Structures are given as structure tokens and as C-alpha cells.
Amino acid sequence: MTAPRRLLTVTALLPLLLTATACGADGTEKTTGPSGRKLDKVTLTLNWYPYGEHAPFYYGKRQGLFEKHGIELTIRAGQGSQKTVLATGAGHSDFGWADTPALLSGVESGVRVRSLGVFLQTTPSSVQFFASRKIATPADLRGKTVAGTAGDALSRTFPVFLKKNGLAESDVTVQNTDPAGKIAAVISGKTDGLLGYASDQGPTMKEKSGRDVGYLRFSEHGLNFYSNGLIAAQRTLQERKELSRRMVRAVSESFAAAREAPGPAIAAMDGASGQLPPRRVLAEQFGTTLTLLHTPATQGKAPGVNTEADWRRTLDVFTEAGLVTRARAVSAYWDGATALKG
Template sequence: MKWSKIAPLMLVSAAIAVSGCGNQAAQPNAGATASPSAAMTTAASQAPVKKLTDVKVVLDWTPNTNHTGLYVAKDQGYFEQEGLNVQIIQPGEGGADAMIASGAADFGVSYQEGITQGRIQGVPIVSIAAVIQHNTSGFASPVAKNIKSPKDFENKTYGGWGSPAENAMIESLMQTEKADPNKVKIVNIGDADYFTAVKRDIDFAWIYYAWTGVDAELRGEPMNMIYLNKYSDKLDYYTPVLATSEKMIKEKPDLVKAFTAAAAKGYQFAIDKPEDAANILIKAVPDLDPKLVMASQKWLSPRYKDDAPRWGEQKRSVWDNYANWMLDHKLLDKNLDVDHAFTNDFLPASSK
């Protein structure tokens, strides 16, 4: 799985390009009088079955532990309890954001950076919950490369996917240590993953530790990790988030509330019972490496909620800070209307 290749702004660029009845009780013997319990069973079997509302949820990438709460909510019946029949689907070529904005999916997994850039260009998508409270991404390198701080990027080769955001991130971190970003060689490695790239001519790459970092631990390939949020509060943005469209919020607010409530239960389950949650994801997606899923889930579960008062909570300051950072680095051409980019209105009062 190439989780390290989840390039938020690359995904956004793609997104912007696409603006019964029950079983009857046994009949009593002829001439016999039905018992109260039999009568109750018969009545229950004839009671109308509540119709579930079909809902599509699109992932941002192949299934991984960012998505565990959704799979738990489906497996444990939390979605059904809210009257929802949820189908979890993979993104099309246009990306998850485009499917959410167009209505091809009712809900989906997105990123703060993606929603920010999308809304600047008119994509009507809104974040309704932060999956993880703090940014777990950063620049990783094999220990042998001796890259322990942004200053050590000098005279090294970075392997990426060609997004302007990468250059801005590298420059921003290096400036905190008065290092020269012009001394970094940037190479587009396409679809190559971290492990393949660093065995060739690449010194460091941008990854999410919860998957690629944990995978490196399991492989016995130690790495140095430089987290983005260690060097700037503005880079401690929400990645990933759950999102929906403005149309859904306006026309079906009760549905948005029901989905968010069930998802919150799913993620709270993953917080409280990481091993059980991991097994649910493994059962749902048997192609995943069970050891990686289990280890990743144990690492990530306490980070879903972290220091927030409840799972999913989003702060206006986080959205404002990152939008200003993007504007300062010319990744946006105008200010973001922050108050329309996210909402906490649909979160339950508590995830418990």
C-alpha cells in the first residue's frame, strides 16, 4: 500500500478538475390456542421493517487505519442504528473530493489542505469531523542518511510527486534553521513507495508515520522522522477529515447528523479497543497485512482524539493558521472563508 504517496494537494488538483418481511412464527396445532409468546412473535414478524437510507462513503485511498472507525461503525451496526445502509467505496480517477462535491458519494475522507484549496476554487465541500487531531505526517529518512533536522536536508535528494506544496514545506522547515533550500535536490519518484525510493537515489520523503513509519519498524528499517508540526503550529492541520457537500448539509442535515454520530461511535470504539478494531478492519479488507494493521492501529488509536474534548472536534484557529500558511507560500491566490470550510455542528455531544 502506497500510503506514503497520499499527496494531499495532488489529490485536490484531481478533484478540482472534475467540478421482507421477517420469518413467520410457527403456526399452533389445529384447535389449540396460541400462547401469548407465540402471538407476540407473530405480531413482531408482521411489524413493518424500518427502511434504511442508502449512503455511499468514498475513501481517499486504499483502506488503512485512518478508516478503521468507518469499518467498525458498519461492522458493529452503528450505521444501521442511525437508519443508514452504508457502502464504503474506493475513489474514482477524479478523486474523493470530486465525488463528494458532485454527489457521486454522500460522504468521504478528505484533508484540510485539499478542502482549503478546493473551496478557493469553488468546490462546495465541507469538513464535518477531524479523523486525527494532530498532523502525523513529516519527512522520513533511513537512519543511515543522518538527517535529524531540516538543516540536514542540505545537499540531500528529496523524492516526491511534483506538488508545489512539497517545495513550500521543505523551504518552510529549512527557514526555521536558517538552512538553504536551494541546496536540496528534488526528484519526482512517481508511484515508487518510500522503501523502494530510499534504496535507490533518494535520501528522504514525505510520509504518514501511522502506516509507513510503523511499517518501517516492522521491517526492521529504522528511520528518522521530522514531523511538520514540530516546526510550526501552522502545519499542525487536520489530515484526514470526514467531509460532505454543502448540498447535503442544506438539504439533509438529519442524515449528516446520523452519519457523523455513527462514525463517532466507530472511532470511539477504535480508541477504546484498538485490537478489536484492527481485527474488524482485517476481516473487512483481508488483503491487508494483519501485522501492519494491528501495529498501526495500536499506534494511531490514542491519536484519533488525543487532547480534544471529543473525537472529531475541529478548531477554527487550525483552519485559519494553515490557510494563512498556504497563502503566504503562494499555494492560494486569495483568503479562505474559514467559517464555511468546516463545521462541528453535526458531532454528537460526546463520542461515548
């Protein structure tokens, strides 16, 4: 299973989504939970079809953590972070789970959406390859060809990664490949590796090929930035602030609970999707996800606690990469007033 979190052309999709009728954003839909408690019906759209990273949502739902916070949660598969950002901004989903680069791109294009907290605070961005390639350091990429998708966050930040490791863009050939075809390109030998997420493509490539996979993680070689987190439309944050706060707490508690019970958390995903990876792949994906939850500034804090300094560093990376033309104040992207406090 691949997760092409493509940075689509926002301006092409924005008018269509913004003119559609928003639903579920007026706070009127209620239901009664198993305990007899009145619950708000809430939708959450993922960044892609369910994979290991999403286990906390299913586990939190099964364990009653969302109900504890007055929420009946419906989890929807996504089709890429950018579409999730657009759908959430337009009110077609109460909340979204999306990559921070897609959020930044959306805000810059006029989508009225903000982060409620990034949970994957260490980027899973990486170069992935079969271990037999004997690639141990960024310098070993010189002369190699990697599969990438033009315009997405990985391809846009890869030159920054190369620069930080003393390489020029011309030292590595990036072969433009459809996201769904990147794994096939490596398995077939058409490319030496791919640009992907350590919490996603790598375990799938290992499963499909039966070969060990190696990684050069951006975060271990001088480049880190925020990845996936919880988002909401500005309208939701204004009109349903109390619900938004409850949702943040429920998601944070679900991640904390899943971290303590990874096996049951993965089991909670049974039946989540017809495209669900095998359990051993889910377990590896989730295990990697658990290594991404904090930066040095948030170690020991609850999942989803962010700092303004970490946000600013992320904005600096994407300004250098050209995804952000001119960075605004952090508050334009992150609703620190609603988010979890450290």
C-alpha cells in the first residue's frame, strides 16, 4: 500500500469544494452512545486509506476514548493529504488528518483551515532502497536514480536534504513516477530507490519483495520538519471551539493508549478497509510511527503537544524548499489556543 500525499494544485480544486454545501459543521447532529450519553457525531477524514499510522483512531474508538469526550467518531479514508485539507476547509469533514506541507500549501492558497496539533513531529521522509544496494550514507546516493513524484513535499524537500549533506541536485537523478508506481520501480530495478515515508512504503516494499529495506531518513541527516496532524476548518474552530478541544484530547489520549498496547491497537483496525495491509505490515508501520511522535522540545509531553519554535523551523524548511512563498505568523497555520498545552 502506498500513500501518495501529493501536493495537488489547490487553486484548481478550491472553487469546486468551497461552493459545495458544507455538512456537519453546525454542531446540530447528536446521537446517544452505548452508555446513554449524548454524543456529537463527528467525521474524521484520513490522509489516505487506513494503514498502521492510523491505529490509534480505531483503538481509541474501540476503547471508548472518543465517547468519553462526548464524540461518536466516524473515520473516513482519504485520497491524499491535499484533498483532505480541501475537504476539511470546505466543511465536508469535521476534522482531517493531513501532512503539514499540504496544510501550509492550502493556507497559502486561501483554504481557511488550521492545525490543532501535529502528532508526527519527526518527519518519516526518507530515501528507501533494498539493503543489498549498500547505501549507508547520503554520499552513497551519488550517481543513483530514485523514484519521486513531481511537486510533492518529498521531491520538493529532497534538494534541501542533498544540500545539507554536501550533495548537488545533479548528483542524484529523480525519476518522475506516479506515487502508486514507486515501489514497483524499485522492485523491478528501474530505480535504485524511492522517496517515501518510513512509516508507510518501506514495510509494504519489504512485504511485496521479501527483501530487506534500508532507509536514509531525512531527520537523521540534518533535516526535520512536522508531518501528519489533526486539522479543522477555521469555521469549526470559531463555532465549535469546545468540541474541537474535546477532539484534540481524545486523539491525544488514543495515541497514548495505543502506544501502550500496540498489538490490540493494530487488531482494532480489522475490517477498516478492503485495502488494509497485512497485520505484520501494519505492526511495522505503527512501530515506526511511534518513533515520530516528538521532537526534543516535546519529549515527555502528551502526543500532539506542539511548540511555536518547532512550527517556525518547519516553516523555514518549506520556505527554503519553495512550498511557502512568504511565511506568515505561526498562528496562521496552528491554532495554539485550542491545541493541547505542554
